Amino acid sequence: MNKLNIVADENIPLLQEFFGELGRIRTYPGRSICAAQVRDADVLLVRSVTAVGAELLDHSAVQFVGTCTIGTDHLDVDYLQRRAISWSSAPGCNARSVVEYVLSALARVKPDWLDAEFGIVGCGNVGGLLYRQLRALGLPCKCYDPLLTGQQNPDLASLEQVLAAPVICLHAPLTTTGPYPSWHLLDAQVLQQLRPGTVLISAGRGGVIDNQALKKVLQRRRDLTVVLDVWEPEPGIDIDLLQLVDLGSPHIAGYSFDGKVAGTALIYQALCRHLGRQPEITVEQLANPQQGALGEIKLPSGDRQALLNSAIIAAYDICEDDHNLRQLLSMTTGRPEYFDQLRKNYRQRREFSHYPVSGVPATTEGAAIARDLALLGFPVVGYF
Known part of the structure; x- marks a missing residue:
């Protein structure tokens, strides 16, 4: 050949x-x-x-x-x-990588996320995996995806119903044509109507949210909690918007x-x-670090929510990505180049399956927690 x-x-x-x-x-x-x-x-x-x-x-x-x-x-x-x-x-x-990003964000901005109801916009590979994991944990979800049927997803709902959830996760592809364009799906009117205290996590495509409208809404409404991994435009992101969001990262959720x-x-x-x-x-x-376990995560004492959050943050803490991106705020030039450098030189982040977890109590409650950890992808030492 x-x-x-x-x-x-x-x-x-x-x-x-x-x-x-x-x-x-x-x-x-x-x-x-x-x-x-x-x-x-x-x-x-x-x-x-x-x-x-x-x-x-x-x-x-x-x-x-x-x-x-x-x-x-x-x-x-x-x-x-x-x-x-x-x-x-x-x-x-990279669907699992994005789902783990969402879980890390939740552990930081909504540490009681096990008590929340979720709205998911876009239930393809990423949103679908997130939906299945949340439902396996027993959490209520409403999903908006006009390309799916009720047989494919029994929790389909209207966009209005999904955007009424206290936690909203955006995973729609970016489309500008066809019967269901997603560009600026969340415009000024939609953003202003979000319920008080809403957590909004966007890890799909930046243009699904009108970023200029979001900036204006956040300047008036500090009750909203926003996590953005994707921006409009990239790499020249709006520095004023970065200052207003709770967590930001340089389009690395799937990295x-x-x-x-x-x-x-x-x-x-x-x-x-x-x-x-x-x-x-x-x-x-291939002879590379793809195989094998990394450092064992030893859990402290705590309830179900605290232990899941501890494992998630120990494996991947979104705050490091947020900290690195916020260096843009001190720069007067070179911001787009720095955004791309963060992506190019991104650390070797591994998924939950590479982190064995120990310290889960040998009790009935502990067995349930071990099951939850396994559902999220963690190997649990001493169980199963």
Whole structure:
């Protein structure tokens, strides 16, 4: 087989390990990949920050585009189909990472979240996993997703009903056309009507919330608690809005090492299908930190809520990401570049499954807590 010319976002992990045998790989910052760089490429591998359409590909030799992400709003799919360019995304690859981000946010801004009712907007791979985990914990949920049926999700409700919940989690893809566009779904009117004390967590796409409207609402309503991982626009986020939200992060909710590697693996498999060959490499075969447990989490004494929060924060504390992003507030220049540097140099965050938990009491209540921890993905020492 002739070796391929592959152009890739430099932030995609394990590129050489997965794709090295298929061709020559050139990497660039994803946000700055340009037409000249892909002109002689056969394969383009991206993440969510690269807009892929006519401007980038019109005069290129690209025959396959892979995005190592769940979302596809950065791909002009109609254009790719017209040009007969094969493409693939990585649905579900980082869903667990995003759900763990939401749980860490809850542990920090609403530590009594086990007593809350949840509204979830968008119940695809991410929102669907969050919904299943919350329901498994016995928590009431209402979901808005006009693309699903009651058979697929028995807790479907109207958008108005979902936005009346005390905790709202946004996981809708960003769409501007079709019967259910999500762009600015939460506009000034909707935001102003949120019930007092609402917790709003946005970890899908920034444009689902009208960010300028949100800023104006938060300037008047300090009863709202807001966590933003995604912004409008990125990377040049509104510094005044960052000052008003309770927790902020640079679009890294899905940035666990596990989730990113899963995305690379899915696109490698898709490219092999495109080439008509069998995949020869799996994640398990690679010699990297993907395998094995990390440090054991020893729980203190406490009730169900306190112990779950302790485990979550010990495995992943969102406050570190918030602290790093807030360095923007002291900068007068270079803010967009710093936002992207935080993403490029993001620490190797691992998912809950790599953190064994010990110290769960050997009581009837302890057994129930162990079950809850296992539902969230933690290995529990001494149980099961």
